[in-house]
Amino acid sequence: MPVEKLPRQIVGAAIVDSLAHPTRLLAARRTAPEQFAGKWEFPGGKVEAGESDTEALHRELLEELGVTVALGTEVRGPLPGGWPLNEHAAMRVWLAELTAGEPKPLEDHDVLAWVPLAGSTELVDLAWIPADRPIVDALLAQVSAPL
Known part of the structure; x- marks a missing residue:
């Protein structure tokens, strides 16, 4: 009987200036x-063998x-593993x-930017990786909803 291969689990953070009252998001530009x-x-x-998603x-x-960081709520995706990135991977955020610590682009990134969550199109106007763009929309809906 063939074993169904689960997608590779990826994890990400929507780092905001405040979990209680988020007004800015830290975006990272890939290299x-x-x-x-x-x-x-x-x-x-990537989640490595033996690690939980949050670890x-x-x-x-x-x-x-x-x-x-301190983790807040998950930005829930449409799949059990979160948001589809491609046919082989899904990301929980x-x-x-x-x-x-002060965020610095140590690996994989060349620029970090604090971007307003509301009152500007700056966040949605960034050239997001296509798979991350729906997560941006879900994040904006989640942080603008009353708690």
């Missing part, structure tokens, strides 16, 4: 691979940005707030 270089994304990465996210944010 690689070539098809995504210069495009914006939610920082994060992987904390590790990735420390490696990529040099920060630690959590709201997060910095608890230590």
Whole structure:
């Protein structure tokens, strides 16, 4: 009997200036691979064997940005594994707030930018990686909804 291969689990963070009252999002511009270089994304990465999704996210944010965060609610995607990235991977994304460190583009990124969540088209006008763009819309809907 063939074993169904699950998509590769990726995790990402929608780092905001405040979990209680988010007004800005930290966007990260990729340097690689070539098809995504210069495009914006939610920082994060692959879940490794033996890690939980949230453990992987904390590790990735420390490696990529040099920060630690408190995680908030998940930006729920349409699949059990979150948001489809391609036929081989899905990404779960959590709201997060910095608890230590100043974000710096240490790995995989060349620019970080704090972008307003409301009152501007700056966030939606960024050249997002296509798979991340629906997550931006869901994030905006989630943070503008009354808590």
